[in-house]
Amino acid sequence: MTYTVGKERGGTRLDAFLAEDPALSRSAAARLIEDGAVLVNGRGERRSYLLREGDVVTLTLPEPVADVALPEDIPLSVVYEDEDIIVIDKPKGMVVHPAPGNPTGTLVNALLHHCHGSLSGIGGVERPGIVHRIDKETSGLLVAAKNDAAHRALAAALEVHDVHREYRALVTGGFASDEGTVDLPIGRHPVDRKRMAVLREGQGRAREAITHYRVLERFGGITYLALRLETGRTHQIRVHMSHLSHPLLGDTVYGGGRTPFERRHAHLLSGQCLHAAALTLPHPRTGEEMRFESPLPEEFLKLLSILREGQN
Numbered sequence: 001m002t003y004t005v006g007k008e009r010g011g012t013r014l015d016a017f018l019a020e021d022p023a024l025s026r027s028a029a030a031r032l033i034e035d036g037a038v039l040v041n042g043r044g045e046r047r048s049y050l051l052r053e054g055d056v057v058t059l060t061l062p063e064p065v066a067d068v069a070l071p072e073d074i075p076l077s078v079v080y081e082d083e084d085i086i087v088i089d090k091p092k093g094m095v096v097h098p099a100p101g102n103p104t105g106t107l108v109n110a111l112l113h114h115c116h117g118s119l120s121g122i123g124g125v126e127r128p129g130i131v132h133r134i135d136k137e138t139s140g141l142l143v144a145a146k147n148d149a150a151h152r153a154l155a156a157a158l159e160v161h162d163v164h165r166e167y168r169a170l171v172t173g174g175f176a177s178d179e180g181t182v183d184l185p186i187g188r189h190p191v192d193r194k195r196m197a198v199l200r201e202g203q204g205r206a207r208e209a210i211t212h213y214r215v216l217e218r219f220g221g222i223t224y225l226a227l228r229l230e231t232g233r234t235h236q237i238r239v240h241m242s243h244l245s246h247p248l249l250g251d252t253v254y255g256g257g258r259t260p261f262e263r264r265h266a267h268l269l270s271g272q273c274l275h276a277a278a279l280t281l282p283h284p285r286t287g288e289e290m291r292f293e294s295p296l297p298e299e300f301l302k303l304l305s306i307l308r309e310g311q312n
Helices: 014-018 026-034 107-114 148-159 236-243 260-264 298-308
Strands: 002-004 038-040 056-059 078-081 085-090 139-145 164-172 179-183 186-188 196-198 210-219 222-229 274-282 289-293
Touching: 014 026, 014 038, 014 056, 026 038, 078 289, 085 107, 107 139, 139 148, 148 274, 164 236, 164 298, 186 236, 196 236, 210 236, 210 298, 222 236, 222 298
Parallel strands: 139 274
Antiparallel strands: 002 056, 038 056, 078 085, 085 139, 164 222, 164 274, 179 210, 186 196, 210 222, 274 289
16 A cells, blocks of 8 residues: 655654554554554654655555464473463474464464463463564574463563573674674664664664674684573574674575585575573562573584584
8 A cells, every 4th residue: 555645644643644544553553664564755664753745655564364363282392381481492493473474383373272271461362471582493492471460570571681581503704702792773674674684873763782692612614602682672683693794504584594504504404593592580470580491403403513523
């Protein structure tokens, strides 16, 4: 859908302008803007952008998904569970919640079956219980809330950085320092709205993003890293490492997949080589600090073995 802003609508906020369509609420319009489905003169803008006469607003509506995620009997690797939370070791290739292109077979569908529908409703009908996400091709630990009180407590803990998420990754290139911090804001890519990017002032809406990294092993043109998130933006590790010219192995979206090693061992690289290896959080009811760890998946271990044997 394409709209040209007339003189009488000049000065209207972008989200309010879209919400004039009776099929869209103000909150739905805001979500579409955040998801990159709305462009103004070919560029992404904030929901608070004030339209000018002659602006061309393009809205691309996503494919419809089910109003409510349905329970599905999908095996889960449960690391911990009680009446408030469930910690899952998610396999590579599993989508966290239903979305266009992945309406079923997701972690949410599996959780609804496993928990008999007992999940927090704060995440909405499509993502009940989901407090934080990891990408489809990222494996490892994720916590879900089984009631609203637990969800609110975990969300508050995330906000003040009391939830610690540690990752392992194989990236291209070598590092001069053994450790470092990337503190660069992330937002929707100004041209490719399906990607995220480090944004400079004036490029669009960006949010603070901080990633700490530490070198574990060096293999010439490939490095094994431990990473810790201080914030949790979409694709944060992938974007930050790519910005440093160290894209993750197998991450063709952000510049990986190009080295001879990746081409030789493509059968072990179905997407980015990234694993959520440890999760530390305060229990939402008791406040007790809890730590969970997940071993590296088999394909990741095989890649490390090949590198350690010097076959890269």
